[in-house]
Amino acid sequence: MEKKWWHRSTVYQIYPRSFNDHNGDGIGDIPGIIEKLDYLAFLGIDIIWLSPVYQSPNDDNGYDISDYYEIMSDFGTMDDMDTLIEEARKRDINIMMDLVINHTSDEHPWFIESRKSKDNPYRDYYVWREGSGGPPSGITSVFSGPAWEYDEATGEYYFHLFSKKQPDLNLHNKEVREHLYNMMNFWLDKGVSGFRMDVIDLIGKEIDDKVLTDGPKLHVYLQEMNREVLSNYPTVTVGETPSATPETANLYTGEGRNELDMVFTFQHMSLDEVEGKGKWALKPLDLHDLKQTLGKWQTELHGKGWNSLYWNNHDQPRIVSRWGHDGKYRVESAKMLATILHMMQGTPYVYQGEEIGMTNIVFDDIRDYRDIETINFYNEKVSEGIPLGIIMKSIHVKGRDNARTPFQWDSSLHGGFTTGTPWLEVNANHKEINAEDALRDEDSIFHYYRKLIRLRKEHDIIVYGGYEPILDDHPEIFAYKRKLGDETLVVAANFYGNEPELELPSDFDGTSCELLINNYSEAPDRPSGLKKLRPYEAIVYLIK
């Protein structure tokens, strides 16, 4: 497989609204990001994935774009954006823009035109259908309720898989695709390095056949986009593909396919929900499922496609609260989870705050939440008569605002995020969990992430080694080895708070045996010396 620079890179995701507020209006902004570039460079990341900064009425925090060529005024100006690109470049950091082309805002000029009349030149830019005594079909929105909205002006319905202020574009229209390619060229010409493509698995949808993801034209359009845009620049791209399986991941990312560089799997993210019932139906994680799922992506993409590795993003709860222990073992478990992920093959993504072990938020009052998905879910369930306790429990565990509370920079008021009133409350635990303290403490989660990021740069085996599970049936331990040439990497992690015994084969001891990283201060210097794992212990050996 051809080697690429981003094979050994780590991506850092910034959710601009919650990262750093420069002007004190309570909303994070681009000048705020610029201020923190040195922090990111010190962490060692190579790429920033910037969640949308385009002009938007903010129904879905920027994922509803009304102008692809302007910067949201809350975030700053195009000059600020140019400065960000330039300042990042000085630090060898690439910027990956969020590309949201499955839908626009209903305030985008195309949609304003499109809804005017059935023969408007922009009519076909979106998906319009006649009703049949109600919505044209039973498809529901990801954000609750029907995916169809009736529009008075022409008496037809338009399709929106997300909020009704996010009408779906009709990518089957060649003109639409050409506009989008021009827009992508505009950003690449400015010096951004690529795109994270929002729900890109939807762009080939065939509504009338009820096909949403993986439509027959999906890969045709991606290859066209690659030909028209991506192949003309040295880009790095990642597709957000909730429907992807290892098989389709190889279609998107396989060598010679000329589509995308990598995609995000969602298969591990749905392991703690009741199958078929959606994200809010809670179920405890079974470690076997996680090992099996992540392992399958490791082996099935090896030598063919390329993985993205992530625990967190702006849509998911905080991993240390989700599958770690956000009380007594917060530090150990955050490091353990990071170890499992960062020693795998693929490009790791760190979501802002993950590197200091930020945790979920619990608001008792729905009015403290800002996320449209959460609020719509709440209203729908209340109207169905579901008890409040059950609704709030799901929100506390899975709500997207868990990941969106402002970054905790220090222990001062509002965690140093803003001098004003934050748009979403800062977690009160910023007094104990914040970047300032983390930077000062050499044993912090932050310094551990720094080391993991550096190890990937130093060791080919982390980047290209083959993957084999070990102790696969163990109910509490997640362990695997990687192999490259005559090197073996052994990774062992205790996923829980007990102290399970284990025995690793002595042929792992090799002639030279290096303890690469671990999250407890004292540890045996070779695998055969490891007799048990302490709570949430993780350890990695390199054997030659």
Ligand code: TEU
């Ligand atoms: O998310 C797409 C997506 O698949 C969502 O269903 C996601 O799984 C959900 O938010 C989980 O609760 C992308 C963006 O990441 C998200 O922030 C946007 O709201 C959405 O697209 C619409 O643009």
Ligand code: CA
């Ligand atoms: Ca601001």
